[in-house]
Amino acid sequence: MGDALKALEEQYFLINDNYGSLFGQCATDDQKAQLQKLLTTARTNYWSAINKVLHDDDPEVQSLTSQLNTLKLTLQATIDSGQNIAAVLGAIAQAVGVGTQLAGLAISL
Amino acid sequence: MRRVRANPLAVAALLAVCAVQTGCTHGKDAVALAQQMTATANELSTYYGALAQCVNSELGVLELEQALNHEPLDAENVAQLQAVMQAFQQRQQMADALATLASMQAFQQRQQMADALATLASQLTTLTGSTAPASVGASVNTLASDMTGLKGLPLSSGTATAIPGAMSQSAQGLMQWWQTRKERGFARSFAKTADAMSSLFAREKPVYDSVVDTYDREAASVAIVLVKGGQISDDSLTAELAPALKPFGLSTGSMTAALRQQLQAAAPELLRRQAAQLSQQEQTASAALASNLTAVSQQTAQLAAGKPLGKVPAPASMTAVDAWTKTVQP
Numbered sequence A: 001m002g003d004a005l006k007a008l009e010e011q012y013f014l015i016n017d018n019y020g021s022l023f024g025q026c027a028t029d030d031q032k033a034q035l036q037k038l039l040t041t042a043r044t045n046y047w048s049a050i051n052k053v054l055h056d057d058d059p060e061v062q063s064l065t066s067q068l069n070t071l072k073l074t075l076q077a078t079i080d081s082g083q084n085i086a087a088v089l090g091a092i093a094q095a096v097g098v099g100t101q102l103a104g105l106a107i108s109l
Numbered sequence B: 001m002r003r004v005r006a007n008p009l010a011v012a013a014l015l016a017v018c019a020v021q022t023g024c025t026h027g028k029d030a031v032a033l034a035q036q037m038t039a040t041a042n043e044l045s046t047y048y049g050a051l052a053q054c055v056n057s058e059l060g061v062l063e064l065e066q067a068l069n070h071e072p073l074d075a076e077n078v079a080q081l082q083a084v085m086q087a088f089q090q091r092q093q094m095a096d097a098l099a100t101l102a103s104m105q106a107f108q109q110r111q112q113m114a115d116a117l118a119t120l121a122s123q124l125t126t127l128t129g130s131t132a133p134a135s136v137g138a139s140v141n142t143l144a145s146d147m148t149g150l151k152g153l154p155l156s157s158g159t160a161t162a163i164p165g166a167m168s169q170s171a172q173g174l175m176q177w178w179q180t181r182k183e184r185g186f187a188r189s190f191a192k193t194a195d196a197m198s199s200l201f202a203r204e205k206p207v208y209d210s211v212v213d214t215y216d217r218e219a220a221s222v223a224i225v226l227v228k229g230g231q232i233s234d235d236s237l238t239a240e241l242a243p244a245l246k247p248f249g250l251s252t253g254s255m256t257a258a259l260r261q262q263l264q265a266a267a268p269e270l271l272r273r274q275a276a277q278l279s280q281q282e283q284t285a286s287a288a289l290a291s292n293l294t295a296v297s298q299q300t301a302q303l304a305a306g307k308p309l310g311k312v313p314a315p316a317s318m319t320a321v322d323a324w325t326k327t328v329q330p
Helices: A002-017 A019-025 A029-051 A059-080 A085-104 B008-022 B025-069 B075-106 B110-128 B136-148 B163-180 B185-228 B234-248 B257-304 B319-328
Strands: none
Touching: A002 A019, A002 A029, A002 A059, A002 A085, A002 B185, A019 A029, A019 A085, A019 B025, A029 A085, A029 B075, A029 B185, A059 A085, B025 B075, B025 B185, B025 B257, B025 B319, B075 B185, B185 B257, B234 B257, B257 B319
8 A cells, every 4th residue: 555655645746846837837728727637636546545545465556556656757857858838738647647547446445 | 522531640540459459460461451552542542633633734735725826626635635534533532442441441340430431432422323321231232332333434344353343342351351350351352452453553554654744745835835935934934044053052133135035045945854854753653653552462462362471561652652743733
């Protein structure tokens, strides 16, 4: 549980800590709305995992956790590279999508 | 709900009387174990209360982020945090109930037992809807029934023993022990409960640590925004200089604009580091609690198996738990 939870926490803070800067780069209302949605989805994924227990032993969870950790590095590099906001939002959306899959594997206690 | 904490001094005095009256090694071991279990359960209650406080403060921080940073806070997130806070409050009530149960070991009079059971029923009322009467036998039976059907504590899977059922057995076993005064009865009554509490804490510890870390990081993030925006007083900013000035008893005078700007620039890194230190402090506290719960569980199992504890364990030291919870209290 610890590794998967940590991965979701780190994903949320990667978006949260860069939110102000990314929001400033959004050129359209649609992009701003997309960023806001991605932030709340990442937060929902994290708190959903907190509310449940994740199967650390489940191979699918381990695989998704690994994917999420790799995507975090990619996402950080994308943000730091100063690529256009559309590319950054696309990378965030991909990472948050994996986070949603991971949180979806949580089982009720 | 009314919180009742067993007074450690009163418990120790009652336990001492009990030890004199039972007068054997196992009796002394049971007394020492009950004392340790009561102390640990009380600290566990304080810890869970602090976790609930962290989640409550986290909600406040998210509301601030919404106001200051335009970060959305939707109803689903609020509901999730409230559910987590409620879960911690339920665990706190469970720890309170364990402290009361453990302290009952000392009771010599039927009325004391009845009073303690009434207290226990009161502690569990919000969890069980218990209406246990204040007579010993009826109280135990009603509580046993109520606790078996305990709602709201998601403890039925992944834990060796479901805590509600184990606590029910503890209450029944305690009643039998009280009636017969058979040695080992106390430990046998609590073996499953102690094991289940220890297992639950170990399993959920990553969640506890993560929730506190999230709160610390989120709070630092808002504090950084306020510092950058020039909304923090000069006095607070000069606190950053304390590591350099405090050893010499020096204090700052009026702040120049240049110094203010430099301190504002340095503040984000300092705040992030302080947030990490607070999270580390909580992890030390939860590790200490996990260790103590394991020790109590192992000692209970040992005594239940009829093996003397040897060196009677001293009440657990909870300095780390106390130090962290003090940072959380409003």
